[in-house]
Amino acid sequence: MKKNKHQNKQSLNLSSSGEKPSAGARIKTEKKFGLKKWNIILCKNCGNAITSPETIISVNDKHIHTLTNLEDITFDIGCFSSANGSTIFGDSSPEFTWFKGFTWNLSICSNCLIHLGWYYQRKNETFFGLIVDRLMDTKSP
Secondary structure: OOOOOEEEEOOOOOOOOOOOOEEEOOOEEOOOOOOOOOEEEEEOOOOOOOHHHHHEEEEEOOOOOEEEEEOOOOEHHHHHHHOOOOOEEEEOOOOOOOOOOOEEEEEEOOOOOOOEEEEEEOOOOOEEEEEEEEEEEEOOO
16 A cells, blocks of 8 residues: 555554453444544554444454463454454464354455454454554544
């Protein structure tokens, strides 16, 4: 995506809190954290358009989840209903899922291939858990 010289890049700074893996996931539309409909959420590494504020959702009553993997690496992930600027990579796995009942794949930037987070699915439900520190948003003047 070409960057408009009038766009102001902002680090995506949505609140977070520590938590344990979920017992199950409840997904719903979330408030937009002050982002406007014309904002675009970008890959912080290359500026590729990843998603938009309209796709922000809540899983288990939170948009942001602070989670730690088996290698003791902690991530703040934001939940989104779609991430068209990312590519789902690898085989789906139920192993070590943070959201009970969901399998996951990696989600990578479709432009620079940096790891952006995970794609979760179960039956007819899907969502993206994207690493907040790897995203930024644009604000139109």
